[in-house]
Amino acid sequence: MSTASVNDSSLPPVTKPASHWLWVAVSTPAHSSVSEPLSYLSDAPIAPGTLVRVPLGRREVLGVVWDAPPDGAVPDLPEGVTPRSIAGVLQGVAPLDASWRRLTAFTARYYQRALGEVALAALPPQLRDLTPEQMARRIQRKTRKKKDMAGVASAAIHPTPAPVALSDEQRRATLQIEAEDGPFLLFGATGSGKTEVYLHSVQRALEADPRAQVLVMVPEINLTPQLEARFLERFAPVYGDEAVVSMHSGMTSAQRLKSWLAAHTGEARIVLGTRMAVFASMPQLALIVVDEEHDASYKQQEGARYSARDLAVWRGREQQAKVILGSATPSLESWHASRSPSTDDPHGGRYLRLHMPSRIGAAELPRVRLVDMGQQPRGAVFSPPLLQAITERVERGEQCLVLLNRRGFAPVLHCKDCGWKSDCPHCSAHQVFHKIDRTLRCHHCGFTQRVPHACPSCGNVDISPLGRGTEQLEEQLAELLRNVITPQRRAARVARIDADTTKAKGALEEQLAAVHSGEIDVLVGTQMVAKGHDFRRITLVAAVQPDGALFSSDFRAPERLFALLMQAAGRAGRDADYIAEQGGNPPEMWIQTWHPEHSLYTSLRRHDYPRFAAEQLQERADAGMPPFAYQALVRADARTQEAAQAFLTAVSERAREAQLPGLDHVFLFPPVPMAVQRVANVERAQMLIESAHRGALQHFLAAWQSVLHAERANHKAVIRWLVDVDPQAI
Known part of the structure; x- marks a missing residue:
């Protein structure tokens, strides 16, 4: 346990008698290596879980009174260190119970973070800023409001809701x-x-x-x-x-x-x-x-x-x-x-x-149709069969969803003469072309600039977009469907929902309401509309460019792609009565792919998740990957890539020299640059740690913390480092 103390004569000394030691979780600076909780004095005992205001350096911050150490020992203060007292208690807020404290303590321990960081981040931001006096006034207002509402409340007894018929x-x-x-x-x-x-x-x-x-x-x-x-x-x-x-x-x-x-x-x-x-x-x-x-x-x-x-x-x-x-x-x-359980795995x-496995009522799962783009006209965004299917659905008054998990008009602008591309000056990534406001935007650091009138490298005025985003799909569909008339005798309407169109407060709700009311005939969107939404009139879903994830370096990419496509397919044909009213045409999921024979698509056509999962789990078992192994990533951000990798190499060598607990059951891979290695002018490298035993990995990571803190002092170019336990992307 550490003690919050001062040896600066400019700070006020403790003026009230205080004889009770408290251990308080506070949010200390990242990588400060200060062990937690911190020790404070109080003139009265305070229950664990109580929210208090405490001095920390020259600031006053919120803290959570934590459980005393098992031995109850009084902190051993270094010579010249003066203990400090708490500043006040947030009255009116009951202490956080032991189960909450155990949850935050486990989170901090398992994910290799400071206790105070996790505990304070779990509390609402406004609570961290309120003084005891402000909190007391807020509680008083809330109590008065409750009494006023109780005085006018109806005495009627509400019945239990009628049971819903279950399948x-x-x-x-x-x-x-x-x-x-x-x-x-x-x-x-x-x-x-x-x-x-x-x-x-x-x-x-x-x-x-x-x-x-x-x-x-x-x-x-x-x-x-x-x-x-x-x-x-x-x-x-x-x-x-x-x-x-x-x-x-x-x-x-x-x-x-x-x-x-x-x-x-x-x-x-x-x-x-x-x-x-x-x-x-x-x-x-x-x-x-x-x-x-x-x-x-x-x-x-x-x-x-x-x-x-x-x-x-x-x-x-x-x-x-x-x-x-x-x-x-x-x-x-x-x-x-x-x-x-099985004979090989009895437990x-x-x-x-x-x-x-069945949909509610008579609704059926959509038929999955694969379009081999190798057999379609060169450069076609929408294959003729898919365009015809969308047209027929719209003409019958049905809705369609077109999925492309990439926003903007095009991923990059390109000059054919000199090869220039719209790279971000601050990241090792391209700036995305947004046609609607004629800007180039980096989706990693946020840097934005106007589209140049000519190539900055050679002056060629003929710079063109490469690839496609949701903006481009929306524009092209609107053009392709401009002569399509709905049963309401109006032109087909195309709309787009992605992170760019939903920035304003209430924009998403307004756009979803338009879809639900039938004002939109074709919806173009990213993954944010492909899951969880209950669209009753959508009968066709199309995925335009899904192949990229099939050959990703991230072993989880196929799993994410299958989930996205199957969830997107699930938006079609959810209302059997509506399908019957429209003539009974079965719902469809169209996938435009260059690899129609891929096993992922074979399982998807049958809506056969168990088969897909069995294949993926077998591959992972053979390769020793999660869930058959446990992983952590250590990432270093530095001014240069060499400095980031040097830090990771050094902490790996120190771990081997110290023979840290669990090292015999842990494998440390060499450091490598991240997929996007530079973001906002900061170079990033990562190192994978893997073990067949979760306990061994945890013991190693816990012992490694001191090495990481100590080695940081020898690498001045390192800006920060972090540990990611059970990473979702590598």
Whole structure:
């Protein structure tokens, strides 16, 4: 334990008698090598989990009182060091319970981050800035508001919502969830009614315990509004509007604090949120639902690089809460963890797999059609068969979705005379051409400039775009469909939804509402519209350029591609009644590819995820990759690539010299540049660490921290380093 202390005479000394030692988790600077928690004095004992304001250097910061060390020893102060006292307690906020503290401590330990960094990042930003006096005033206002609302509240007793008729598959799944402990992997086809299983399980949990709380997580912010609407419709009549709250980074600081306090006090019975919600303080947690559990968005990519899905499973076990992981395309880790017992593997996996292969009602899965682009006209963006299929759908009043996971008009501008390309001056990447505002933008560092009138290298005025983005698809489809007339006797309308068109507040909701109302005939979008959305009128989905991931250096790329395409296909034909009204033409998924015989597409045509997963798992087992091995990445950012790699080489050599614990079971690969090795004029290198034993890897990483801190002092050109445990991209 370290002691927060001063030996600077300019700082005020301790003036009040204080005899109680406290250990407080605070957010210390990254790589400060200060062990945590820090020690402070208090004139009265304070319970662990209490939020306090404490001095740190010349600042006053928020801290969380932590559990005292097992031996209860008084800190041994170095000579000349004066202990400091806490500045105040945030009254009105109940202490964070032991289960929350264990969750944050485990996260910090497993993902190799400082305890205070994780604990304070898990709290709403506004809470970190409030003084005890400001917090007291806020609590008083909230209490008065509750009393006023109670005085005018209706005394009517709300009935339990009428039960929704479940399909046989849904009923079997819900009965197993009620009867077993889990964790559960709900493997359900797109449109099979997984959300209704979630709602039913939530209802059962809340009915079983009048104080029970439920956490429901989705991978992206844009999926929360429609989910919140369904939960409010189901549960607000019984528990009130205040019982359902959301938590995600798109909310204002005041909104996030309000939701956090509602969950912390138990007022919120249901919390909906993105990955950050896994740290919500929910003392009566009874059920956790992780929807689209395969999604890479559950992995944090800054600071503490935690996996919210994995932490949800850990938290469920620790708080004895049931956990449901749901997906039509589960992650291979979850699929492997839910394997059935066999003669070779008598114990099987630790998850219970629940299978729902059929769509609700008479809806059928879309037929997958592969278009061999080698047999199509040269340079065609849309093959004639696909264009004809889109035209026929639009003329019948149906909607189509065109998927291209690349925004902008073109990935790069190019001069044919001298070979110049629109490279970013600050990154080892191209600037993307955005035609709509005539700019070149780097999607890595954000650098933006106007499109040059001529080639900056040779002066040639004939510079042209290479490749395609969603802007270009939108423009070309609008031109190709300009003479297509819908049953409403109007021209076909094409719209685009991607990160560029949804920047403004409320823009995404407005565009999705236009799709749902039928104002849009063809929707062009990136992966943000390919998953989770319940489009009732879309009957055709087309993937234009999916082949890039087939031959990626990242071993997870095929898994991500299969999930994206299968999830996109699931947007088509979700409403059997609508399909029947339109004449019964089956929904379709079109894929334009140069490799139609690839095994990934063979499995996709059959909607056969188990076959795809079996092939991928066999490849990974043969290569010794996750989930059959455990990995961590150490990344170094420096002023030069040589300095970054030199640092990684040095810490690797120091680890071998010191014979760190676990080293015999760990393999350290040589450092290499990252795929995009320079971002914002910072060079980046990485080194992979791999082990067949999770425990050995963790022991090694924990012992290696001191080496990393010490070696940093010998490499002045290194700006920062970080450890990424269980990386999702290599």
